[in-house]
Amino acid sequence: xxxxxxxxxxxxxxxxxxxxxxxxxxxxxxxxxxxxxxxxxxxxxxxxxxxxxxxxxxxxxxxxxxxxxxxxxxxxxxxxxxxxxxxxxxxxxxxxxxxxxxxxxxxxxxxxxxxxxxxxxxxxxxxxxxxxxxxxxxxxxxxxxxxxxxxxxxxxxxxxxxxxxxxxxxxxxxxxxxxxxxxxxxxxxxxxxxxxxxxxxxxxxxxxxxxxxxxxxxxxxxxxxxxxxxxxxxxxxxxxxxxxxxxxxxxxxxxx
Numbered sequence: 001x002x003x004x005x006x007x008x009x010x011x012x013x014x015x016x017x018x019x020x021x022x023x024x025x026x027x028x029x030x031x032x033x034x035x036x037x038x039x040x041x042x043x044x045x046x047x048x049x050x051x052x053x054x055x056x057x058x059x060x061x062x063x064x065x066x067x068x069x070x071x072x073x074x075x076x077x078x079x080x081x082x083x084x085x086x087x088x089x090x091x092x093x094x095x096x097x098x099x100x101x102x103x104x105x106x107x108x109x110x111x112x113x114x115x116x117x118x119x120x121x122x123x124x125x126x127x128x129x130x131x132x133x134x135x136x137x138x139x140x141x142x143x144x145x146x147x148x149x150x151x152x153x154x155x156x157x158x159x160x161x162x163x164x165x166x167x168x169x170x171x172x173x174x175x176x177x178x179x180x181x182x183x184x185x186x187x188x189x190x191x192x193x194x195x196x197x198x199x200x201x202x203x204x205x206x207x208x209x210x211x212x213x214x215x216x217x218x219x220x221x222x223x224x225x226x227x228x229x230x231x232x233x234x235x236x237x238x239x240x241x242x243x244x245x246x247x248x249x250x251x252x253x254x255x256x
Contacts, residue, residue, distance in 0.1 A: 061128025065093030
């Protein structure tokens with residue numbers, strides 16, 4: 001499937017449907033499991049990302065804020081903004097990160113990021129991109145809010161090359177985007193990013209005990225194939241001449 005196709009298969013669920021699903025997961029206590037399932041992969045990805053003390057990061061699809069907390073622990077001087085279509089997730093993230101002065105959260109979708117142009121040094125999204133209603137539009141929005149010289153980093157388990165992840169759409173009851181690695185690369189390159197590339201990062205985290213042999217084999221296969229990692233850079237030459245990147249260090253106190 002090419003990302004430019006306009007078809008039922010090329011369109012995901014509405015933001016409302018995704019928000020309702022994640023709201024329910026918060027109420028059912030499932031939000032906490034996200035960090036347990038994805039933390040090790042996030043750590044392995046972040047090992048490849050250079051974040052300076054003056055970095056300003058956007059977490060698209062932040063969930064309950066577990067990734068923002070992880071980044072804040074690694075680079076406590078950097079600023080982290082998380083957005084999510086689920087207001088329940090945003091509320092939970094604000095509660096869980098209330099003691100972190102360099103972290104904030106706001107409701108927002110990848111297709112309409114509620115932030116100024118050329119603001120973030122890094123845009124990161126883990127296990128969120130296949131939920132986006134319109135990945136091509138989301139890629140353009142990520143390009144818009146990235147600083148010249150800034151980078152994006154997408155990590156997902158649900159993609160064509162990983163057959164073990166098939167069926168997640170049926171489990172969630174949502175229409176998800178099951179693109180392949182080349183599709184994701186093409187999509188972000190078309191949005192304007194340079195040096196877009198993909199890789200697969202195996203998951204070496206321990207598997208929870210108590211699974212059936214079949215479930216254990218399935219989980220092991222999923223982890224061995226690994227998550228798809230897509231990254232790229234916004235060229236400094238592509239900076240809009242009419243925009244001046246201004247970062248107000250007091251912004252977080254104002255918006256919190």
